[in-house]
Structures are given as C-alpha cells and as structure tokens.
Amino acid sequence: MELITHSLTGVIIQILCYKFLIFPINLIVTMVFAFFSHFIIDTLAKMTYHIPESRKEDKFWLIWHIIILISSAAVIVVFIVPFWLGILFANLVDIWDWVILRTIRNRKKRKNPESNWANLNKYFIHNIIDWIREKPCSWLSNLNYRKYGIILEIILIIFLSILIWIFL
Numbered sequence: 001m002e003l004i005t006h007s008l009t010g011v012i013i014q015i016l017c018y019k020f021l022i023f024p025i026n027l028i029v030t031m032v033f034a035f036f037s038h039f040i041i042d043t044l045a046k047m048t049y050h051i052p053e054s055r056k057e058d059k060f061w062l063i064w065h066i067i068i069l070i071s072s073a074a075v076i077v078v079f080i081v082p083f084w085l086g087i088l089f090a091n092l093v094d095i096w097d098w099v100i101l102r103t104i105r106n107r108k109k110r111k112n113p114e115s116n117w118a119n120l121n122k123y124f125i126h127n128i129i130d131w132i133r134e135k136p137c138s139w140l141s142n143l144n145y146r147k148y149g150i151i152l153e154i155i156l157i158i159f160l161s162i163l164i165w166i167f168l
C-alpha cells in the first residue's frame with residue numbers, strides 16, 4: 001500500500017505500545033509489530049488500486065498519486081516527532097527493497113550488465129509478501145488494476161486516523 005497507510009499504522013502501533021507497555025519493551029514491540037505490519041498491509045494491498053508501473057498520462061492515476069503524495073508528506077510532518085520509530089519500522093521493508101536494494105542492483109547493472117546483478121533479486125523482502133498474496137491469501141480478489149480499489153485504502157486511512165484520534 002501507500003506510504004501514508006504504512007505510516008499511520010506505525011503511528012497507532014507506537015501509541016498503543018507506549019500506552020500499555022513499559023520501557024524498553026514498548027520500544028521492542030513497536031519495532032517488531034510495525035515491521036511486520038508491512039506484511040499485513042501489503043497483503044491487503046492486493047485489494048487496492050496499485051498499478052506496478054507509473055501511468056502519468058492517465059488522469060485518475062495522476063490525481064490519486066498526487067493526493068497520496070501530499071497526504072503522505074503531511075502525515076510524516078505531523079507525526080514524525082515523536083512517532084519516528086513506528087513510522088520508520090512500518091516502512092522499513094519499502095526502504096530496504098525500493099530504496100537501498102534497488103539502487104544497489106541498478107548501479108551494478110549499469111556498471112556491468114554482464115555481472116550477476118539479478119542475484120540481488122532474491123533479497124527483496126517483497127518476495128515473501130508476494131508469496132503470502134499468491135499462496136495463503138490467494139482467495140483475496142486482486143483489485144490492483146480496478147480504480148474502485150482506492151475505496152479500501154481510503155477506508156483504512158480513515159479507520160487508522162480515527163484510532164489515532166481516539167488513543168492519542
């Protein structure tokens with residue numbers, strides 16, 4: 001799913017952990033739960049609008065992504081202090097796969113196309129998430145190319161925002 005959904009999940013996990021657990025267990029449980037929340041949220045993302053490639057010529061795609069980008073930035077600005085730990089760990093899988101690993105792999109590919117750059121593909125954590133989506137959760141309908149798939153993401157964002165508002 002999108003940065004905003006993962007970040008809000010990280011925020012609510014940290015709020016609840018700090019509310020109900022003592023130091024340093026609250027820190028550890030926040031990191032573990034926020035990290036693994038990414039697996040659950042990305043599995044649910046099967047039922048949301050999420051085209052793998054960018055479609056800048058498609059107005060719907062463009063507007064949706066501008067809204068997501070601005071609201072994600074707003075959520076991070078508002079919650080980064082003091083909820084950076086939850087936000088960081090909720091997005092760690094994307095940071096590792098799409099920022100760190102992809103950059104290393106593409107640089108390797110660019111420098112030497114003959115090298116074994118494709119070997120790095122096995123270190124993508126999203127491979128595990130893809131497996132969860134295809135095997136144990138194969139019954140979830142795939143709405144990645146359906147525009148109305150944004151509905152589940154919006155519902156989830158509203159639900160998480162209400163939870164944060166209640167517990168903060």
Ligand SMILES: [Zn+2]
Nearest residue numbers: 001042093094
């Ligand atoms: Zn992800």
